[in-house]
Amino acid sequence: EAAVTQSPRNKVTVTGGNVTLSCRQTNSHNYMYWYRQDTGHGLRLIHYSYGAGNLQIGDVPDGYKATRTTQEDFFLLLELASPSQTSLYFCASSDPGGVEQYFGPGTRLTVL
Amino acid sequence: KTQVEQSPQSLVVRQGENCVLQCNYSVTPDNHLRWFKQDTGKGLVSLTVLVHENDKTSNGRYSATLDKDAKHSTLHITATLLDDTATYICVVVDRGSALGRLHFGAGTQLIVIP
Numbered sequence A: 001e002a003a004v005t006q007s008p009r010n011k012v013t014v015t016g017g018n019v020t021l022s023c024r025q026t027n028s029h030n031y032m033y034w035y036r037q038d039t040g041h042g043l044r045l046i047h048y049s050y051g052a053g054n055l056q057i058g059d060v061p062d063g064y065k066a067t068r069t070t071q072e073d074f075f076l077l078l079e080l081a082s083p084s085q086t087s088l089y090f091c092a093s094s095d096p097g098g099v100e101q102y103f104g105p106g107t108r109l110t111v112l
Numbered sequence B: 001k002t003q004v005e006q007s008p009q010s011l012v013v014r015q016g017e018n019c020v021l022q023c024n025y026s027v028t029p030d031n032h033l034r035w036f037k038q039d040t041g042k043g044l045v046s047l048t049v050l051v052h053e054n055d056k057t058s059n060g061r062y063s064a065t066l067d068k069d070a071k072h073s074t075l076h077i078t079a080t081l082l083d084d085t086a087t088y089i090c091v092v093v094d095r096g097s098a099l100g101r102l103h104f105g106a107g108t109q110l111i112v113i114p
Helices: none
Strands: A004-007 A010-013 A019-025 A031-037 A044-049 A065-068 A073-078 A087-094 A101-103 A107-111 B004-007 B010-014 B019-025 B030-038 B044-050 B056-059 B062-067 B072-077 B086-094 B101-104 B108-113
Touching: A004 A087, A010 A019, A019 A031, A019 A087, A019 A107, A031 A073, A044 A065, A044 A073, A044 B101, A073 A087, B004 B086, B010 B019, B019 B030, B019 B086, B019 B108, B030 B062, B030 B072, B044 B056, B044 B062, B044 B072, B072 B086
Parallel strands: A010 A107, B010 B108
Antiparallel strands: A004 A019, A019 A073, A031 A044, A031 A087, A065 A073, A087 A101, A087 A107, B004 B019, B019 B072, B030 B044, B030 B086, B056 B062, B062 B072, B086 B101, B086 B108
8 A cells, every 4th residue: 555654743843943844655666745624715835846866846845945965865855934834734645647646644833 | 717516515414415516627638537425624535536437336325427538437326324424536647747636626525414
């Protein structure tokens, strides 16, 4: 069974804080994604990656950095967190066509 | 511009009743369409995938249809259970890009009451 894990599951920080969200997949997928989910919106793509060392900009990248250190690990960095980044964040991985995407359980981030 | 529209936004049904969720999209070119179930605060769980014109799928009490000409899909839930309470998300895959970009609807929140 494909597996995507995220940590932490919940995080509270203050405005201006530094936050790193972690994602690990054991699917041997090349593609990994970070999304945010907000009420009234579908999931929106922040950043994605084709493989270790690769990073592509998604649809809502402002205020976010990401780094893909290995095929398994993809990190989302918020270096100066703002309240507008309070959201539920999902990581996913997929095969090259993006046909089958497997989602992690989500990280709820609150920026006070 | 929203490319995947779901209706209704929310729906309340009594346990045992049937319900129908709608998804209209404008993604081009579309490849296939998926329905996901998301329990509150949890991840997305795939229910079904529709690939071809006029596809119909069935997964237990869940069944779905796809009309690619109309760019429309429906998800039917039969004999609802309390555990069906969740948000149901329609996702259209755009195969026009190398990535296979996913376009997400905002979801229909289904509440099943006793």
